[in-house]
Amino acid sequence: MSSVSTAAPPGTADASAPDGEAGRITRQLTDFLAGKPDGAGRVTNVRRAGSGRSRDNWLFDLVGPAGTEELILRTDPDGGLIDTDRAVEFEVLRGLAGSGLPTPTARWLDTTGEPFGRPGLIMGRLPGRCDYRVLRDPARPTAEKRELAAAFCDLLAAVHGVDHRALGLDRTLPDPGPAAARAELDRWTAVLRQDQLEPWPELDYAAAVLAEKAPECAARVLVHADFKPGNILVDAGRVSALLDWELAHLGDPLEDLGWVTQPLRSAEHTIENDWTAEHLIAHYEQATGITTDRAALAWWVAFSSYKTAVMQVSGLRAFLEGRADEPYRPTRRVLATLLDATGEPA
Template sequence: MSDTSIGNTSVSPDSGLAARLAELIAQHLPNARDVSVQGIAPMFGGNARKAWSLELVFQLDGLPQRRPCVMLIQGADRQIETDVAQEFRVLHGLNGKGTRAPAAVAMDARGEIVGAPTIVLERLPGKASAVDFLNSPDPAAARRLTEDLASVVADLHAVDWTPAAFDSALEGLSPREVALRQITHWHDTFLAQRLEPLPVMSGLFGWLYRHLPEPQRICLVHGDLRPGNFLYEGDRVSGLLDWEMAHLGDPVEDLAWIYRPLWSPERFVPLREFVQRYAALARREIAWSDVLYYRVFNELKFAVISLTAARAFITSSTPNMRHADRAATVPPCLNRCLAWAEQHRKETSRV
């Protein structure tokens, strides 16, 4: 690998990368001819991964084609372990299914071409700024955008996935057992990453195990669907981004994550109204107690991610100063969990 690889966004891509990428992409587009990659340029860089834009040029059935793409390169400072190959399989499985997910183009799962695990996706139009959306000077347009998001999520959850086809480990599991795997995953991660006993957090994981609702159905859950992780143009969602945490689970999980307090669109569409709109589109009833349950789950998930980031900084696994005080975000998360757990108790006691 050249010293000027794009695994580090402070330098330019090496001169041979475009040719190597073209060879990789040609393997995924067997009917294409004269494949070339042009105009590789940095888009942004976050903790989890870096994004580069490029133009894919090729011939198909004798006709010239030009496709704008984005290359996502796994970063060293990611807060959670993710599987590029799994993310690519999910997006490839969504190709042509009527969702607003980008088409999967190519994958370098082990980083043999780029220098780090990488996927190449269709580049969709729109912007993803959560700040612009949440501070919109046009609440009516932001409301329509939030309502469209409910439609997008309903369409995503309507895609039929066979658990065993998604992950062989899910074969033969009941819907409840599939949903339980997410609780177990984040609980195990908490136990591995915590820096002190955190008995309240331990107790809240026990609460999750005891109160797990019976899923009405199991579907593909995006896992990180929120402002900042979808593209939009005006009052319409144009694409869903960042599929690293996609998994099979209870669809209510996505609804609750969208409305985490840090990025909630509550001022445009209240959560209850959003859930009602989604339920009407999905043609199923959603118990408010299930929403409260997944608010607790998601807040604990966010707290675990924060603990993972804090441990990475404390153990010198990363020099990123943004992680230095991440553990300070945990107590407010736990306070919210306790409040929602109490609301859940009151809600279920009325049934």
């Protein structure tokens, strides 16, 4: 936070605020923060951070009595791959404030959608940038990429090592018990049934096989559920933040490990000819001191492919209903990977 020499009156819009959408967001933020005891200041430098596949983000600064606070407004888009609860994400971020993990500070929550047209939350901005392909960047030295890959794995281990009870996260996130795998499978199958517009026999088959073979887990941990370089900020070659906690829940740590080692995400989490899924698993085991149950991990790898396909079914519906710009749809590669993972010839 940088200091400023003068304080602005509470709830004051930037006089130089742009017209159009940025101007609208500036006015909405000004009105919203005017009603917050700790929201005094001038809203300025509003600009779009881009519409992700699940959120619509606006960066802005709040110039107040104590200085300039760098913030971000995250609102639900009209359509996306997933539908999640802003209040749960907000409470998770608040709980993680004392965890030691590099997470944004949760500042304000809007669950009604009235101030901004859609529900959203405001949180602090952290330095750095995210890059889905950072581990495959040809301009980055291999040694540096391998160091980052190890850092990502250490971060995942740290997430699973969080004492969720001490942080009060168990008051927000229910414990699914030993049947955590079946609980997640049922959750995403319900999403499939809600959003599918046509039969998907491959997904029906996968769901049936996964249900028959669902493993049990001895202890539940905090699961991020969308761990990837695209949700990690890197600043000066070091991890500076882990973002997008909208899918976080209590569950089996192998869920995250299966997500990052599934073939569909190999380009994000591996370094060609240098850092394979096996390297990642070995590093995770060393970081946690836990030996991975490979049979259970294989189930979670298959489930991750299933979850990816269900997300794309939801994205397709959002596109056809005019709520999304891109026509997501399970591709032949996704379905072939899923069927291979569940044991069915593609």
